[in-house]
Amino acid sequence: MDGDLLASVMSGMGMPSFGALSHINISGICATTRLLQCRDFGVYQCDISRKFDRNPGDVVDIYKEDFFARKKIVQTVDAWNEKRNEFEQFTPILWSYERDKGHLVFIDSTTTRFLLVMCFTNSKDPVNHERDYAAITKANANRFMSLAKYVYHDEDGNKPKFVRATYTTSRQGLHPDFLASFDPPANVPIFHVTGDNFIPSLLPGEVTRIDNVFAQSYTTKPPPTELKSQVMGEKEDVKPQIHALEEAMVKLPNMCSNCRKTSEKKMPTCAR
Template sequence: MDSAAFAHSIFGGLPGFNPLMFVNTSGLCATTKLLQCRNFGVFQVDISRKFQRGPEAAPDLTEEDFYARKDVVDQVGKYTDENIPEGHPLEWVPILYQFEVARSAAKRDRDWGHIVFTDLTTTRFLLVMCFGPSQCDCGNPYHHDYEELTKYQADRFMSLATYVYHKGNKLNWVRATYTTTDSKVLPVSFMDPNNVPTGSEPGKPSIFHITADDFVPSLLPAELEKIDNLLAQSSRELPPPALRQKVLGTKEARPKPEAWMGGKEKVLRQCAYCEKLGDQKMPMCSRCKLVRYCDATCQKAAWKAHKPVCKVAANVTKA
């Protein structure tokens, strides 16, 4: 059964309860993690313990992906330990190891971001994409999918954070780069929060420094609907229409990977009741747009637990 629905079915009657109160280290919804960072504190959302054991403890990642992400987490952790005093506002904490902007939003592999770190003020973010072998440097723009996809994910994350954090501390920047199987070392300039990278070394992955003033709007209407539903479940005030327009992008602006063929692969979905995997055609709850089911049988069986969560989303849709 979907964990949020299960929690709501048990604790939904308690005063002040909302379904985002339960922190899941393995959660892949970036909207939920951003909300939890400010609701409960960054360290409650820290995912580094996921990589303190072997890959068998992370069945949602391949062994190759597990070690690629662990390497990034270890590098940033070492930099933090050696250069930033404990408890300093600019300390880097990993909060996501793979993410989609909202539940059930990603349709293809290109829609997934990878590792995200935040400082303790949740106004600065590091985003690292983990890819396979390095691509050639022949000058063909279609052979630089890694660069395009990394910049795209940085713009999407800044669009999302701008929308979710429309009240509170003003965002500063999202800084993004990528690693490959033969280029694993992160530049110190990427991890240094006090300096803006002035450029990348020749032949090395680029560093993209995206600010709250220069990001490319990258969220789609269907994604914003899901995000609004999650904000409502957290009892958050929805952003004003003007901000919605500021972060709204188009399908045409999405990267179309040519060399990285994995980016075109469609994402499998999981039934929110029996947890079996299926394709993108799995029926989606028509009200909350956040969960999918194998069929009407699973949806009916899950309804009692899902109903309280879904009713909140329905009220957002009517508003």
Template sequence: MDDLASAFSGLPYFNPMMMMNKSETSATRRLLQCTGFGLYMNDISSKFAPPATRAPDLPPDAFAARRTIVDQVAHWCETNKSDSSVEWVPIMYLYELVKGSAKRARDWGHMLFTEPTLSQFLIVMIMPEPCDCGNYSHHDYDAMTKYQADRMMSLLTYLHEAWDWGNKPNWVRATYTTPNRSFKIDPAVLPGVNKSVTPSKGAPPIFHVTQESFSPTLLEGEIEKIDNVCTQGQETRAGPAVVEAARKRVLGSKEDRPDVGDAWMNKNPRECANCQLVKDKALLMCARCKLVHYCSKECQKAHWPNHKIWCKTASVTASAS
């Protein structure tokens, strides 16, 4: 992908956001690509269609779970297309709000769907079976699912208000599924009504958040990275007063994150942007854009000819304009 970016970077119309990747983990980048290239160009259904080679970043059981969900949602849309105004399209799996924001297992989103107006979003979390240790925090799936809904609405709100991205976000709805449900989701989550919905008897809860009801969860460092991704994509930034108001609206703190068990607090391994090896140790981060990591100074230096095309910051761009 870096080689392609280098090849096209000299063209006057080149935009790094043109480099699409169906395995993209940054929700910020994918949302910008949805408005830039259309929703259906970002449909990831093909990654889970039979016969399929599983996504390389997912173990076989995780692949099967996501394929089950994608197939179920597609079947619901086909069955209800004459009665429903919503056509759910999967656009992401195993995602983080912006590259580097998922520092713990707790911070990853699992499946993200949206529809053609890009104003309604559906999150499906895929959870293991609860343990029998008696410690509820080890499987507080409700708290983690609600946290993901708040995180997504925080991101959508900031992108729309600070960067003039897309339509005004209407709502985000989130639920989860487990192996004992055969990874099926409650059909009650799928209709596109602009109000909270009641889950079926015995099903996991459904969290429905709007711009008026979400809890702000973005951190200062995450907002900085979001700004840098938007700058890479040459998005239009609002005026300073509007940006500051948007920041205040979505800014949270580390204390807002759910208090869960050790299994969800494991650090997330990172991949070196140059040698592409996944390392458990703390990697070096590009001090400028803060969006890529390296396992050594040698790798960082070797990768610079490719990375410099992408390495932009909103603060530098703003001061130069």
């Protein structure tokens, strides 16, 4: 899957046209397009909250359990926003990217600060996979900062400041420290990546595909050539543990919450 992670989604399912950049699709998964749209049309025009106001059965591009996991995070951040002033609030702009290898992304009104929440559902053994979840989340935080620095390159006073990332599982909700402050955390599964300490993580093929998106925009200048070396990393250093992510996507058999019996088929009412 060389170059097929962040880059494949940044260019969408196919080559984006100017029409794609000028039309905001709340189900879109092209991260480059969405970041450009946040600057061109404003953050609030890119709000994807209404995707989760629908009946989950009507949302065909996301599994029901993933829908509810993301909806819960969107609601949590929305409730937190009510206690903050307008310039401290975060808006959800992506429900998925990297073909569902990356999950919820929020952005503030200055388009310089980002929240990233990975939602892992239905793992066979969430406890044993927490270390892999942390590695995947940290890798995604560095890659999204690499992307943001590359996309938002042309305004010296409006450069990306941080990507703050964490993950949730079927057992664990959003860590209370995630929104408590924006100081670097300690001994908790939260990763605070800044424009100064991020690990360059884009692969050459990904950068080429991002450039293809820029080629469709009449409003944004393409990134300078010298910036590429600042955001590109080595394949062996930046590739997340895909085997763990795939295992996290495995569907659990039906399980009784009372007696803990499992079955691949629909289970009858528990006698207990």
